[in-house]
Amino acid sequence: MSDKEIIMLYNYEWMLERLYSMLPPRLSSRAYDIPSIEIDYIGEHTYVRNFAQICERLRRDPRITMRYFLKELGKPGALDDRNNLIIYGAIKAQTIRELYNRFLETYVKCPTCGSYDTELHREGKVYYIRCLACGAVSYVKPI
Ligand SMILES: [Zn+2]
Numbered sequence: 374m375s376d377k378e379i380i381m382l383y384n385y386e387w388m389l390e391r392l393y394s395m396l397p398p399r400l401s402s403r404a405y406d407i408p409s410i411e412i413d414y415i416g417e418h419t420y421v422r423n424f425a426q427i428c429e430r431l432r433r434d435p436r437i438t439m440r441y442f443l444k445e446l447g448k449p450g451a452l453d454d455r456n457n458l459i460i461y462g463a464i465k466a467q468t469i470r471e472l473y474n475r476f477l478e479t480y481v482k483c484p485t486c487g488s489y490d491t492e493l494h495r496e497g498k499v500y501y502i503r504c505l506a507c508g509a510v511s512y513v514k515p516i
Contacts, residue, residue, distance in 0.1 A: 401506040402489040410473045412466045419464045425456035431481050432492050441516045445472050485509035
């Protein structure tokens with residue numbers, strides 16, 4: 374290959390790469406795309422610092438996600454003005470992480486294709502997740 378050919382090839386690959394990087398990402402997030410939960414303690418309370426960010430990323434209503442955590446923990450709590458979660462009581466970070474992982478497995482991850490790009494819907498008392506990657510509908514336990 375001449376220097377000119379090498380430069381052209383390089384440019385072609387570079388253009389292809391650029392083209393792919395400009396395409397919208399495929400809706401098929403995997404576990405490693407999902408933010409891990411960040412926990413702080415304020416006095417006797419447990420504060421999930423990135424709760425709003427997680428809910429937005431997972432396309433989940435912060436109030437429903439909060440209900441899941443509080444119900445599982447059997448503790449009262451609230452959302453602050455930025456939609457981050459405050460749990461009244463000092464809860465071990467490990468316990469919250471385990472609950473979060475269970476939430477992801479049960480209420481976010483598509484059982485058909487494994488994508489985390491799903492939506493949670495409710496019809497009356499029935500809850501189901503719809504996958505944005507493969508279109509599968511899966512019924513889940515009400516929150
Ligand atoms: Zn799917």
